[in-house]
Amino acid sequence: MSLPHALLTSLAERPGSGSELASRFDRSIGYFWQATHQQIYRELARLEAAGWVEAAPVEGARGGKRRFQILPPGREELQRWVNDRQEPPAIRDELMVRLRAEAIVGPTGLAAELVEVANQHRDKLASYMRIEVRDFPGEPTSRDQQLQRLVLKAGIEFERQRIAICEEAISILRDSR
Structure with missing residues (x-):
């Protein structure tokens, strides 16, 4: 994925x-594709x-504020990108390494850090759950809502999985003292 396509999607x-x-x-989208505000502005200029x-x-706004909208060629590019075949992304997970x-050089005190990491994932999970309650109080009926909820569900499941991995690792590390 690329930042331009994330921005086109948002627009x-x-x-x-x-x-x-x-x-x-x-x-x-920022929950799934990170970008600084500076990167976003730079990419908007390229788009x-x-x-x-x-x-x-923007009428009446100070500082040269402008309102962006997607044009037909941008929508065509977004459709082209969605239809591109992509291989599953390679996993690059520093925690797993x-x-x-x-396992080789320990014990290192990693368990204490994993407690913090698990708590960060719990915070993100709680945030996602609040979004789910706010944005999807009932079963989504439209295709758009169903897809948006599916993306949120992927985030929820990811956070749950990371919490479980951290908890299991903490247990193993503490039991092996």
């Missing part, structure tokens, strides 16, 4: 200014230069 859902887009990004989005000044290293 296809709803046009907005750069700051609105960055804020929405932080609350949705505009490519003719995939356009920006118009650190657990393997712990």
